[in-house]
Amino acid sequence: KAGVTQTPRYLIKTRGQQVTLSCSPISGHRSVSWYQQTPGQGLQFLFEYFSETQRNKGNFPGRFSGRQFSNSRSEMNVSTLELGDSALYLCASSLEGTAGMNTEAFFGQGTRLTVV
Amino acid sequence: QKEVEQDPGPLSVPEGAIVSLNCTYSNSAFQYFMWYRQYSRKGPELLMYTYSSGNKEDGRFTAQVDKSSKYISLFIRDSQPSDSATYLCAMSGRSYNTDKLIFGTGTRLQVFP
Numbered sequence: 001k002a003g004v005t006q007t008p009r010y011l012i013k014t015r016g017q018q019v020t021l022s023c024s025p026i027s028g029h030r031s032v033s034w035y036q037q038t039p040g041q042g043l044q045f046l047f048e049y050f051s052e053t054q055r056n057k058g059n060f061p062g063r064f065s066g067r068q069f070s071n072s073r074s075e076m077n078v079s080t081l082e083l084g085d086s087a088l089y090l091c092a093s094s095l096e097g098t099a100g101m102n103t104e105a106f107f108g109q110g111t112r113l114t115v116v
Numbered sequence: 117q118k119e120v121e122q123d124p125g126p127l128s129v130p131e132g133a134i135v136s137l138n139c140t141y142s143n144s145a146f147q148y149f150m151w152y153r154q155y156s157r158k159g160p161e162l163l164m165y166t167y168s169s170g171n172k173e174d175g176r177f178t179a180q181v182d183k184s185s186k187y188i189s190l191f192i193r194d195s196q197p198s199d200s201a202t203y204l205c206a207m208s209g210r211s212y213n214t215d216k217l218i219f220g221t222g223t224r225l226q227v228f229p
Contacts (some may be wrong), residue, residue: 004159006159033216033217035217035219042219042220042221042222043160043204043206043217043219044205045216045217045218048216056215056216058216068180090159090160092217104162104165105150105162105206105217106149106162107152107159107161107162109158109159109161110157110159112157
């Protein structure tokens with residue numbers, strides 16, 4: 001059974017640019033959540049998508065957005081990049097998401113974004 | 117005060133030792149508790165998943181949840197150098213503000229031969 005796939009693995013962008021990250025969940029999983037991981041703040045929740053709808057959102061500015069497609073694949077977009085956006089971006093898939101009983105979340109390897 | 121508190125370590129133990137990793141939390145609405153292991157430059161890997169209070173064992177790993185004390189633990193028996201990683205606790209619930217995974221900051225574990 002294939003795991004969660006994130007692309008690309010590494011990305012270097014310039015301040016002010018925008019970036020799109022992709023996540024393909026485990027087959028059959030309908031929930032995709034996105035997290036930002038930094039040494040100082042640890043893992044912080046960005047948002048969750050379930051059946052193409054954003055079901056939950058963390059405390060990040062509107063520059064961070066996402067969407068989910070009918071096949072459950074999800075993309076995350078960050079516009080007007082800032083130096084502080086440099087982080088490991090992780091997505092996690094689960095059957096029903098964190099609001100359901102089947103809450104086990106499986107993570108991808110992450111996309112390491114460096115903003116210069 | 118953070119919702120989930122976890123000692124960052126590092127915790128350094130000899131091979132074969134029993135390791136105890138812990139998290140405390142403040143919100144009694146948390147119902148689902150998880151432990152993840154994260155190797156350097158990799159994504160977190162789910163180790164244990166527990167619903168509500170009690171113990172769960174899987175090989176060398178045992179997870180304990182004490183909801184009355186708001187305290188969860190992960191025990192690793194016969195620790196191996198390959199167990200050297202950062203261990204993250206995570207929890208969620210069904211109520212508002214807990215319906216997403218909240219992580220501890222992680223404890224870095226080093227097992228030396």
